[in-house]
Amino acid sequence: MTTTEETVTGERADLLETLAKHRYFLRYTLRDLTDDQAAQRTTASELCLSGLIKHVAFTERQWINFILDGPSAMGNWDESSMDDWSNGFRAMEGETLAALLDEYEQVARRTDELVVQLPDLDVSHPLPEAPWFEPGARWSARRVLLHVIAETAQHAGHADIIRESLDGAKSMG
Numbered sequence: 340m341t342t343t344e345e346t347v348t349g350e351r352a353d354l355l356e357t358l359a360k361h362r363y364f365l366r367y368t369l370r371d372l373t374d375d376q377a378a379q380r381t382t383a384s385e386l387c388l389s390g391l392i393k394h395v396a397f398t399e400r401q402w403i404n405f406i407l408d409g410p411s412a413m414g415n416w417d418e419s420s421m422d423d424w425s426n427g428f429r430a431m432e433g434e435t436l437a438a439l440l441d442e443y444e445q446v447a448r449r450t451d452e453l454v455v456q457l458p459d460l461d462v463s464h465p466l467p468e469a470p471w472f473e474p475g476a477r478w479s480a481r482r483v484l485l486h487v488i489a490e491t492a493q494h495a496g497h498a499d500i501i502r503e504s505l506d507g508a509k510s511m512g
Contacts, residue, residue, distance in 0.1 A: 346455075347454075351460070354454055354485075358484070358487065361492040361495050362443075362447055362491055364492075364510055365395065366392075366443075367510045368388065368495065368498040368502045368508075368510040369436060370510075372388065373436075374389070374430070377389035377392075378430040381505045382500065382501060384497075385428060386428060386501060387501065388502060389439055390428040390429040390430055391428070391497060392439045392440060393428070393434070393439050395490065396443040396446045398487070398490055399443075401414075403446075403487075405464060406457070407453070410465055410467035411467075414467075450487070457480055461479050463477045463478060464478065465477050
């Protein structure tokens with residue numbers, strides 16, 4: 340735990356500890372890999388390890404922006420944005436694993452600081468209009484953080500399967 344996390348107690352400490360644990364599992368899965376290995380698809384899925392890191396960093400950043408700025412921070416969801424969305428799951432030419440992990444670390448640090456400093460976890464905003472959100476729903480900062488934890492945990496599991504298919508290494512088993 341960082342010094343900042345050590346001064347936090349209760350619900351915020353639990354949120355930070357749980358998120359840190361799942362981030363660790365996700366990052367650990369990428370240990371000792373080259374850029375080429377991290378970009379390799381090893382299952383029937385389009386997912387690769389570097390793409391998962393890229394996606395999780397993007398998603399966490401976007402949800403933290405939502406906590407701070409409301410639904411406008413989420414952007415527009417239309418047919419034309421779906422290609423960009425798909426590219427968020429793969430390493431593009433020139434993207435390195437080290438740079439993607441560094442970006443994820445910066446996003447994580449920002450999130451952790453927000454969890455510590457946010458005056459109220461009950462602050463909420465309406466969700467943007469999108470086919471996958473319930474119309475008229477609002478999410479509190481707490482709900483957003485729980486979603487970020489769930490996303491991170493889910494993708495850490497995906498990463499474990501992809502890594503095991505790549506070279507037999509396991510991070511969770």
